[in-house]
Amino acid sequence: MYELKDKPDPWPQRADKDVGDILEVALEKIESLLKNDYGISKRAIGLLLLQEDGEIASLVKAKQPDAWVKIEEIVKETRARYSDPLSYIITLRRQEEASRIVKEAVEHLPHAKLSFKENLSRIMINPLTGMPLLLLILYYGxxxxxxxxxAGTVVNFIERDIFEKNINPWMVQLFNLLIPWQLLRDLFVGEYGVITLGIRYAVALILPIVTTFFIAFAIIEDTGYLPRLALLIDRLFKKIGLTGRAVIPMVLGLGCDTMATMVTRTLPTKRERIISTILLALAVPCSAQLGVILSLLEGNNRALWVWGGVVSMVFLLVGFLSSMVLPGDAPSFYMEIPPLRLPKLSNVFIKTYARVKWYFTEVLPMFILASFIIWIGRLSGLFNLMVKGLAYPVRWIGLPDKAAVAFLFGFFRRDYGAAGLYDIKKAGLFNGNQLVVACVTLTLFLPCIAQFLMNVKERGMKVGVGISIFILFFSFSAGFVVNLALNLLGVHL
Amino acid sequence: MVRKTSGKIVIVGSPNVGKSLLFNRLTGSYVTVSNYPGTTVEVSRGVTKIGDTEFEVIDTPGMYSLLPITEEERVARNILLKERPDVIIHIIDAKNLERMLPLTLQLIEAGLPIILVLNIIDEAEKIGMKIDLHDLERALKIPAVATVSTTGRGIDILKGRIEEYVRAKG
Structure with missing residues (x-):
């Protein structure tokens, strides 16, 4: 029958004189040091120790404190010999062994009929059919x-019918009665007031946009489409030094880049993590910003295409360049594909509710605080000074001076900046070209404060600050190039 | 002949492969569900009789790897380490054999008494996958059984294998 002692060898390369040896030798050394009974084989314990399993480490440390010191040393030495994490290498080898066994034991009959779900799943993954499907989902969703x-219908209703016709005039009157000092009145109902700007942006602009986005996202997430999207994009992403695995943070980034930056932790190599962080900070607009930009460009399809084309090109170009510059091997990728399902209404509702709540409670105080800071800035003259300073690069990319205010807002949050553009467009201060240039520049412009802090936290001070400086220059340069190109080509959008 | 009158079976596998359904098929209605000590993770325990032996059956939370990432995986591993089961059933989705086999390899590597259950075999057959159980058993050196836990197909064979396995171990 089945001899329990006669185990298969999942390490077929043991005899090779390649890197496989280092790991195998280390493993044997650790195995010989382990004396106690751990419930599972010493080999398995050794492998877990090499993969830095904290729980097993403290178990061995407690049971064999003397041996532990030596084991720790072996693990450290072994880790230093590889550029990738040991867990990654071990997992990869095991997968290779699994694939070898499957090749032996499984035969695929060619003419079997596929189920509808399986067919749909393949349509999603195949580039020929998957790309059009992705475009369809992007277009409708x-x-x-x-x-x-x-960003159109709902925002118009809340913004024009509720705020501008009712709340704002009423509030202005109320504060005129309550507060006799113009200076203090400005804090609440002035041009950049807490109520007239901060709360209006948060409730009238950002709230409907992120809510609709999170609904669409929750539906897509619940169907099991995202992992298939990851497989679809894998090939393209490999060219820019990423794998399909990075699709998840990128797609999450369309929701909130700060959250997505945290998720880059799931990427196995440091190189992938840095590239993703740069791309998230630079070329992936978050839902609120995306929504405002879509509504800015609404009704001007050519402008929308130019904006989309430029941002995608920047994404691919910067990804490609950074993968050339950063050292390391191209990653490999495999992932669990859950079955396709019809989304459940209750799931979608709960997810949307939780996310909107989280987002809104973060955004509202930030916007109010921003209004307050701007108020102080205006009192001290610092605000005008900074707007004047920013007016130079803004003029340089062909935008009216007033746009400098939006970029100043952009320092607080991406969506805040985009919302600033919204007001300028409403005042009729942009022509088509300027609108596109402003949208491109602001999309690429600095990440919000929260994302900057996350970059520093996840990637370290040096990389975090470096990324921000790079982006500041890059975004205005890109705006300049787009403006120049449009003018030289005589395009009027 | 000395007969073993009680033993322990642990069911492991990733989520969505029919683990709980197999657990229910084996145990019927005598089930207790409780939180694993110190966690919020629920673990179901039941009893089944195979041949003359009575087994406690433990259904573990979903796990993908012996190297845990989630609390569920940590609990599942702790059960493997501490419960000293006589048989561990690693249940997988047959059509995803290639992706799920790495955990089987890890369990074998750990020296645990494994039976591999290729569940949802009907769907694998439907998409044209022909899995040679003998080849698989030879490559892995453990028993492999094909089942459909929704219809009960293969469950009797699995019980037979469990009986043989326990008897062979003495």
Whole structure:
């Protein structure tokens, strides 16, 4: 029968004189040091120790404190011999062994009929059919639902009918009665007031946009489409030094880049993590910003295409360049694919509610605080000074001086900046070209404060600050190039 | 002949492969569900009789790897380490054999008494996968059984294998 002592060898390369040896030798050394009974084989314990399993480490440390010192040394030495984490290498080898066994024992009959789900799943993954499907999902899910409905219809209603016709005039009157000093009145109901700007941006602009986005996102997430999207994009991403695994943080980034930056932790190599962080900070707009930009460009399809084309190109170009510059091997990728399902209404509702709540409670105090800081800035003259300073690069990329205010807002949050553009467009201060240039520059412009802090936390001070400086220059340069190109080509959008 | 009258079976596998359904098939209705000590993770325990032996059956939270990431995986591993089961059933989705086999390899590597259950075999057959159980058993050196836990197909064979396995171990 089945001899329990006669185990298969999942390490077929043991005899090779390649790197496999280092790991195997280390493993044997650790095995010989382990004396106690741990419930599972010494080999398995050794492998877990090499993969830095904290729980097993403290177990061995407690049971064999003397041996532990030596083991720790072996683990450290072994780790230093590889550029990738040991867990990654061990997992990869095991997968290779599994694939070898499957090749032996499994035969695929060619003419079997696939189930509808399996067919649909393949349509999603195959580039020929998957790409058009992705565009369809983006068009209806993002452009139509979030852009036209959320950022158009709903925002117009809340912004024009509720705030501008009712709340704002009423509040202005109320504060005129309550507060006799113009200076203090400005804090609440002035041009950049807490109520007239901060709360209006948060409730009238950002709230409907992120809500519709999170609804669309929750539906897509619940169907099991995201892992398939990861496989679809894998090939393209490999060219820029990432794998399909990085699709998840990138797609999450369309929701909130700060959250997505935290998720880059799941990427196995440091190189992938840095590239993803740069791309998230630079070329992935978050839902609120995306929504405002979609509504800015609404009704001007050519402008929308130019904006989309430029941002995608920047994404691919910067990704490609950074993968050339940063050292390290191209990663490999495999992932668990859950079954496709019909989304459940209760799931979608709960997810959307939780995310909107989280987002809104973060955004509202930030916007109010920003209004307050701007108020102080205006009192001290610092605000005007900074707007004047920013007016130079803004003029340089062909925008009216007033746009400098939006970029100053952009320092607080991406969506805040985009919302600033919204007001300028409403005042009729942009022509088509300027609108595109402003949107491109602001999309690429500095990440919000929260994301900057996350970059520093996840990637360290040096990389975090470096990324921000790079982006500051890059975004205005890109705006300059787009403006120049449009003018030279005589394009009027 | 000395007969073993009680033993322990632990069911492991990733989520969505029919683990709980197999657990229910084996145990029927005598089930207790409780939180694993010190965690919020629920673990179900039941009893089944195979041949003359009575087994306690433990259904573990989903796990992908012996190297845990989530609390669920940590609990599942702790059960493997501490419960000293007589048989461990690693249940997988047959059509995802290649992706799920790495955990089987880890369990074998750990020296644990494994039976591999290729569940949802009907769906694998439907998409044209023909899995040679003998080849698989030879490569892994453990028993492998094909089942459909929704219909009960293969469950009797699995019980037979468990009986043989326990008897062979003495």
């Amino acid at each position: 993002l452009y139509k639902f979030v852009g036209t409905f959320g």
